Every structure is written in structure tokens, then in C-alpha cells.
Amino acid sequence: MKNTSKEFSGTIRIRAHHILCIQGFKGYGYSEDFVHNMTEIIDYLETNHSIVVETIKSTDDICLYCPHSKKGQCHESKDSDKRITAMDQKVIEYLGIHDNNTYSYNHLLKLLHEKIDFLKLKDICGDCSWIENCNLYLKLNNNK
Ligand code: SF4
Numbered sequence: 001m002k003n004t005s006k007e008f009s010g011t012i013r014i015r016a017h018h019i020l021c022i023q024g025f026k027g028y029g030y031s032e033d034f035v036h037n038m039t040e041i042i043d044y045l046e047t048n049h050s051i052v053v054e055t056i057k058s059t060d061d062i063c064l065y066c067p068h069s070k071k072g073q074c075h076e077s078k079d080s081d082k083r084i085t086a087m088d089q090k091v092i093e094y095l096g097i098h099d100n101n102t103y104s105y106n107h108l109l110k111l112l113h114e115k116i117d118f119l120k121l122k123d124i125c126g127d128c129s130w131i132e133n134c135n136l137y138l139k140l141n142n143n144k
Helices: 018-024 032-047 080-095 105-115 118-125 135-143
Strands: 012-015 052-056 101-104
Touching (some): 018 105, 018 118, 018 135, 118 135
């Protein structure tokens, strides 16, 4: 395993659709390193909701330990970089936020709870291979 015991501090860079993945994470991922890093990021954010998040549309602090992240792009599948960036853009539009801007994690959570319902989640994440393992999907599906 790579050393993923990075000490997170200050601003954390999160691609917009990963705001949803963070809520849905059940401990599954692309590799042991990926899961370890994502768990650390979630733990860090949960320690203090006022942590500042920079919202982006490219590889982020979660992608950092993903085996599909190469040269700043997502190579999970053919055309994945384009597809995943389109997911980021949908989240940005639904939440009414901006690319390359900073928000408290708390503010992003508030927007998510106010603005993302099951239909919007399906529109954003309908093609995601993890959807049946996503806590957010299961929760909104039960509440619809
Ligand atoms: S699959 Fe792509 S978007 Fe998802 S974590 Fe890996 S590099 Fe990032």
C-alpha cells in the first residue's frame, strides 16, 4: 500500500460529483489505497464541517490514490474523463455553485440536502457502476 497517511489540513480539493460520493461511500472502491485515502478524507471532513472545500471539475484529492487517475485525467473507462466531468458540471449547476471556488463543507452539505432529490441524483449518477452500493442513492430512493 502507498503511504496514504497524508495529514489533511486547510483547503481540500474535491471534484463536484465527489460531494455526493462522500455521502454514499460504503467502504468500496477501486483499490485498497483508494479506499484508505477516501476514508481519511471523509473522516477529516466529518471532524469539522467548517473545513474549506475547493470545488473543481478535474482530478482531486480523492482521485489522488485512484489507479485510474493518470496525468490529471480519469481513465476509468473509454471517455470517462468527459463523462465524469459532465457529472461534476451537473452537480455544480444543481447546487448553484462555481468551479474553482471555495465553500465550507457545511454549506455544501446544506445545498445538497436542499437541492438534490432522487430524480436529480439519477440524472447525475444514473450511469455510475457503484449506484447499488451507494448509501445516498438508497436513502433518496427510500424517501421518494
Ligand atoms: S474513477 Fe476517475 S473520477 Fe473516480 S476517483 Fe478514479 S480518477 Fe477520480
